Amino acid sequence: MPEKITAYRFDYLDETLSQLNKEDCAIVAGGTDVMVLHKSGRGVPPKIPKPVVFIDHLSELKRVYQKDKDLHIGSCSTYGELLENPLIPIALKNAIKTIAAPAIRNRGTLGGNICNASPAGDTLPLLYVYNAKLLLRSVNGDRVVAISDFIQAPRRIGRNHNEILAEIILPSVLEEGSHVVFEKIGNRNADAIAKVSFAGYIRISNERIDDIRFAFGAVGPTMVRSIDIEKKLLGKPFPLSETDIDSIVADFDQIIRPIDDQRSTAVYRKTVALNLLRYFLNTSQYQPN
């Protein structure tokens, strides 16, 4: 007989938080990662080693709203819901469309994708270049951390046991003038885990680079982003010179260290990551999107 498990499904966020304050629980938003992670053999239910707390139904965690130029996204918004929402930037929608297939997108959530902290997490490269901040809530109140500080290693995040990721904040994302690209390379066009992914962000004013950011997925334990390399390009005339491009690509060549696995090879991942970077840098015209 299957063993009994304890599961909670409160009507409100504050009850959920006070339970979390008492007990370390496994949080289930959409469950699309948790269920796979704890899968048992055929005919046996998943074995989740902690009490389970369901948060997928909490409307407090599903709000999407604008505050000044920032976009706040409730962590339990499903991918399907975000695709329907007019506030969500096109680039993020394009990234979401590459995730799994409609059935999974109806369950999976943006907050779940972050807290799962997979090296190949599909929304992560974009969230990194958006400088996403995460609002964590507990009985003690709120705190805000940068996504790059929150995700520490594969499946390791800086969440205290009594906290819930409540909102994802994309600062200044509703400001006009930036151009964002996202490319996911998988073995097929749906239901695929990224072999490489790339996000690029650029803002140009007066033919000079105002702001530029890059993040790479599936080529290291977490997203690869380097503020130092990005800084070298600030204020440079656009389009970039061949020398500048070569030097940035060479810099990333030093820090991107992918691995061989059952999905692809290290050589492939690195080649493609650098190709996508060079292509982004080489593009001589950008329409803000």
Next chain:
Amino acid sequence: MRLKDISTPVPKKDHKDKVSGQLPYISDVKVDNMVYGVLYRSPIAYGKIKSIYVPTLPEGYDVVGAEDIPGPNYVKIIKQDQPIFANEWVNYIGEPILMLVGKDLNTLYGLRDKVKVEFEEHQPIYTLDEAIDQISSASFVSYEFGKGLDIISAIEQDAHQIVEEEYTTGYQEHVYLEPQGMLAVYKDDEIVVHGSMQALYYIKNALLSALACGDDEVRVVQSPTGGGFGGKEEFPSMMACHVAIAANAVKKSVMLVFDRHEDMVVTTKRHPAKFKYRTALDKEGNILSMCVDVFLDGGANEGLSSVVLQRSLLNSAGVYNIPHFHAKGHVLKTNTVPNGAFRGFGAPQSFAGIESHMGHLSKYAQLDPLEYKRKYLVKQGDPTITKGNFRDPILMEEMIEDLLDASDYNKKKEEFQRFNQQNLRYKKGIGTSVFLHGCGFTGSGERDHIKATVKLVKSKDGKVLLKISNSDMGQGIYTTLSKIVAKELDLPLEQVSYPDPDTKEVPDSGPTVASRTTMIVGKLLERAAKKLKAEWKSGEEQEVFEHYVHREMIPWDEKTFTGDAYPAYSWGVNFVEVEVDTLTGIVKLEKVYGNYEVGKAIDDRIMKGQIDGGLAQGLAYGYLEKMTTKQGKIQQKSISDYGPPTSLDVVPIESKLFDNPYADGPSGAKGAGELTLIGGAPAVQSAIEDALQTSFQQIPVTAEVIMESLERKLVNRVD
């Protein structure tokens, strides 16, 4: 419903149950006194078992192993080299050693973790290349035939040049929707095995041997089968032995069902292959002679590999009349999962190889690949490479012309050239393949081994039942074979039915393999129906039988590899257009065309299902699906890691059928199931080659392979 033109589509007989989700597959079944089985499998690739430790089992739990087998310890297929439960040597990771049975799966998994087997490990052979290096000891079987090597070497002496190429093909996994499953129902006087299967009598014969019992003590019933693709030809025999032996030993019904992970790592795959071509050309690039060496990775035991090799060799010259052709082939043993039947059965490897080689040779003649291939196309009356004869009309020229028009081939080539000059990132290309498939068993298999018999039963109220041992695994034979009988008897289709086959009720009409069911079994049914019509007595119960009659041609001799290898051939042409991303190596299919000649389609929509599914599977074999082993272990254990195509990877397939009725097929029909897969891989490879203006010597041409080739090109340019 009465049938005028047999090709007019009708709703499939099992349509409603399937789309409503009501059809119970084997894993949905529960019977009284049923326990589950889980297999303990070898964790090592090659070694001798020294000791087996099984933990103390709770009440109601048992261990079943080699000592419980009443008969000899091998799965009866061709050779006696596949143990039911390995008890002396293990030859691959995942080989079954024993089975634990009991009520609760969770308890069984826990007990299995405590089983310990001590081995004396030996040095395994992990790869085909390692096996080729030790060919004298690693070869299971080999054949050689064709023009004498002395003649060929004389031709080579005078040739303008010799072109040598090596070509490799990878694994392919069936990914049937329903994983393998088998249930043995224990009764006092018989054991009834139900399961997902393609070959009822293969299983029955394996059970008669393993259980050493009488013919009426064991019975095999096919459950609804969610896809087979050859993966349920010989593999289910082993699972059937496991559950039947266990049921016999513990006197309970035993269920064994794999989850996807287990299915992917332990069941048979398409044989990885290596081809070596050596072709002599004259100054104009014309072929003077060609030698082909074929090496198939058989995996740990022989299984059906010798027959797979035969089909591989028989297709080694493709659809071409090559002057002075010689071929040789080996199946080699490696300490990896045994490879077996898979839609096409050795032919997809050969066609990928020969189409690739011909495409590359066309450069020496400075011709478009398709133009070059057309110079060598076989024509009616031409000899086959085994001194048989292509005696029926061949419509290939017409089919090619039609696709040249439909695809606007020449214009498109120019368009793509312009596009490719302008676009630095994306490159477009168009590729083609021309192919055939021999219908029915290779050589004299139908006459000497299968000897098919069919039976029709008519009830008092005029209903007719098909009593045959063939499986509907989704390909639609419940419908198509019923149509053949209804048409011949001039009955409404509703009055003809085809119950799930049960060996107690049906004669052996052969396995559901080798593109034989419609043509061979269908023809027997048509003849049986004709006989029944002649003898029809209203209000009486009647039975008629029909037995296989061999079409007398040039007799097949397996020793010399000469004669007519097949009674008939089906034909196909594919054109494929792709766009390749040179930054990532990602291939996007843009257009896919297929023209096919299968005699006469028994149902146009069912045929379209075969075309769309077969071609998607064949295309994916060429560029998408990738399976590898590392130290004898399959690396891709999930569907997402392996990557069969989704609906977002395939485009609508534009296909057309050419009628060419075949006298020995029902309503003129020939085989169709395997043909549709074969052209996919070579066409997609040649399209990628056209886009990138380069050549590949392997499939799948994955994004990784493409990037490696582009990087190499870049380095060469810099040098």
